[in-house]
Amino acid sequence: MAKVTYVEHSGAEHVIDVKTGLSVMEGAVKHNIPGIDADCGGACACATCHVYVDEAWVAKTGEKSAMEESMLDFAENVEPTSRLSCQIKVTDALDGLIIRMPESQH
Amino acid sequence: MSETHSGTLIIGAGHAGGTVAALLRQYGYEAPIAMVGEEPLAPYQRPPLSKAWLKGEADADSLALRPDSFYAEANIDLVLGVRATTIHRAAKTADLSGGRTLPYETLIIATGARARTLPIPGADLRGVLTLRSAADAEALKALLGPGKRLAVIGGGYIGLEATASALALGGSAVVLEREPRILARVSCEALSTFFTDYHRARGVAFEVNAMVESLEGAGGHVTGVRLAGGRTIACDVALIGVGAPPNEEIARDAGLECAGGIVVDEHARTADPAIFAIGDVTKRPLALYQRSFRLESVANALEQARQAACAITGRPAPAQEVTWNWSDQYDLKYQFAGMPFDVDDVLVRGDMAAAKFAVFHLKGDLIQAVEAVNAPAEFMMGKRLIGERRPISRERLADTTISMKEVAA
Numbered sequence: 001m002a003k004v005t006y007v008e009h010s011g012a013e014h015v016i017d018v019k020t021g022l023s024v025m026e027g028a029v030k031h032n033i034p035g036i037d038a039d040c041g042g043a044c045a046c047a048t049c050h051v052y053v054d055e056a057w058v059a060k061t062g063e064k065s066a067m068e069e070s071m072l073d074f075a076e077n078v079e080p081t082s083r084l085s086c087q088i089k090v091t092d093a094l095d096g097l098i099i100r101m102p103e104s105q106h
Numbered sequence: 107m108s109e110t111h112s113g114t115l116i117i118g119a120g121h122a123g124g125t126v127a128a129l130l131r132q133y134g135y136e137a138p139i140a141m142v143g144e145e146p147l148a149p150y151q152r153p154p155l156s157k158a159w160l161k162g163e164a165d166a167d168s169l170a171l172r173p174d175s176f177y178a179e180a181n182i183d184l185v186l187g188v189r190a191t192t193i194h195r196a197a198k199t200a201d202l203s204g205g206r207t208l209p210y211e212t213l214i215i216a217t218g219a220r221a222r223t224l225p226i227p228g229a230d231l232r233g234v235l236t237l238r239s240a241a242d243a244e245a246l247k248a249l250l251g252p253g254k255r256l257a258v259i260g261g262g263y264i265g266l267e268a269t270a271s272a273l274a275l276g277g278s279a280v281v282l283e284r285e286p287r288i289l290a291r292v293s294c295e296a297l298s299t300f301f302t303d304y305h306r307a308r309g310v311a312f313e314v315n316a317m318v319e320s321l322e323g324a325g326g327h328v329t330g331v332r333l334a335g336g337r338t339i340a341c342d343v344a345l346i347g348v349g350a351p352p353n354e355e356i357a358r359d360a361g362l363e364c365a366g367g368i369v370v371d372e373h374a375r376t377a378d379p380a381i382f383a384i385g386d387v388t389k390r391p392l393a394l395y396q397r398s399f400r401l402e403s404v405a406n407a408l409e410q411a412r413q414a415a416c417a418i419t420g421r422p423a424p425a426q427e428v429t430w431n432w433s434d435q436y437d438l439k440y441q442f443a444g445m446p447f448d449v450d451d452v453l454v455r456g457d458m459a460a461a462k463f464a465v466f467h468l469k470g471d472l473i474q475a476v477e478a479v480n481a482p483a484e485f486m487m488g489k490r491l492i493g494e495r496r497p498i499s500r501e502r503l504a505d506t507t508i509s510m511k512e513v514a515a
């Protein structure tokens with residue numbers, strides 16, 4: 001388990017214990033947290049699971065693959081801390097992770 | 107016995123049904139919602155059944171669209187393991203197997219499609235399978251593994267994904283296709299050739315122009331596929347992947363128009379204003395292409411779920427979307443957007459030999475569809491250009507030194 005804080009665009013916070021091995025996207029979907037659509041279910045094919053990783057955690061969440069990088073490039077309101085949340089695996093090292101949601105995924 | 111609650115009744119608890127139920131609540135719908143599903147499981151995702159799940163890279167838990175607790179929390183009455191048998195439009199009720207009758211104010215038909223079977227001798231042998239449900243996928247996975255020989259009848263994307271997964275599990279595979287090339291119904295010739303070569307290089311055998319005559323067995327279990335002409339291809343498991351007809355009978359019997367899918371408008375409504383239909387079971391307008399078509403994809407199920415939920419809750423209709431789909435095989439990510447209707451030319455951008463390219467289907471200077479392999483920028487920008495009907499220059503599109511963003515500029 002790792003504690004992940006999901007912050008909706010409205011500011012609403014959800015602090016969730018996510019099973020390690022799941023993706024950050026799955027952690028949200030499994031706990032009914034709105035704001036991550038994940039149309040393709042984690043296949044890195046849709047870019048509707050876009051999130052912003054808290055500055056302090058960017059390095060710990062690892063490198064983006066070339067595929068993720070290109071998909072993100074075409075999402076809305078992309079920032080340097082943007083990630084596709086289906087591509088971040090939750091590990092013990094991510095205990096405390098904070099992510100924020102964009103205004104919309106479509 | 108008729109029960110008293112009314113509200114919305116959803117027939118079919120699949121990707122479309124599960125999504126529309128959740129959206130109705132998200133959009134503030136407060137009346138009762140009941141959802142009836144024939145399968146024993148709450149709504150789940152089918153795409154991984156031939157991909158990550160089949161290869162053992164995703165657990166069953168990850169298939170569910172929502173956690174089981176969601177339905178009770180959202181006050182959605184989920185009735186599983188039960189089939190809706192008849193719709194009574196005048197009375198606004200539906201009969202269920204087991205004898206219950208449920209009333210509705212609004213009905214949503216989301217019954218999806220079923221795997222087509224082959225009416226040939228031996229089709230009932232053990233080890234002869236189709237792949238549509240989680241139960242089907244369990245049965246298939248149990249028969250794959252090191253040394254196991256898979257014969258795929260029908261070279262479509264699901265069959266090719268199962269092939270790649272069978273190899274990942276240590277087995278071998280042969281693909282048998284009736285047409286002169288695989289993917290004939292869904293992709294252009296360049297893609298057929300590319301996928302054939304890619305699978306072949308990993309040891310997959312292909313037989314095209316292959317007419318399957320019967321399935322042979324020993325002790326009640328399949329041992330081979332017999333082709334017209336007399337040859338038999340030995341196998342331990344045969345997967346029939348020859349399309350999925352719509353589960354439209356319940357609508358047709360109720361007098362709703364069906365034409366290879368339940369006919370709906372751009373709000374996913376049938377000619378009966380109280381009845382919507384969404385997902386694989388529908389024949390829907392595609393405004394971009396000025397025709398109707400039955401789409402079979404998650405993106406379509408989600409789009410129509412949004413259309414119906416907006417119409418039912420009185421929200422403005424959502425913007426029209428460009429249809430899209432994807433497939434994973436080995437290290438290939440295939441992404442498809444649009445529909446190749448009225449195409450007068452195809453253009454390849456990128457390097458097929460390096461497995462990084464896109465095929466653009468053009469009508470004059472408009473992109474009608476794009477098929478991208480390990481080329482997400484081409485997919486994402488192509489999809490946008492299709493939706494905006496923005497003319498492009500063929501020369502610039504073919505030139506990979508010009509980025510996709512610049513092509514569009």
Ligand SMILES: Cc1cc2nc3c(=O)[nH]c(=O)nc-3n(C[C@H](O)[C@H](O)[C@H](O)COP(=O)(O)OP(=O)(O)OC[C@H]3O[C@@H](n4cnc5c(N)ncnc54)[C@H](O)[C@@H]3O)c2cc1C
Nearest residue numbers: 118120121122144152153189190217218385386402403404
């Ligand atoms: C192996 C596989 C791989 C796929 N891969 C992809 C992919 O990569 N990308 C993609 O976009 N799409 C993919 N698809 C297609 C995608 O899964 C479908 O488009 C999607 O499931 C359609 O959703 P639906 O709700 O319309 O139908 P379904 O998900 O089929 O749900 C319909 C449900 O209704 C039930 N039902 C039917 N009749 C009745 C009745 N009378 N009473 C009660 N219940 C009933 C059925 O049992 C079923 O559970 C794949 C499909 C399969 C099978």
Ligand code: FES
Nearest residue numbers: 042044047049086
């Ligand atoms: S869920 Fe589709 S890209 Fe992450």
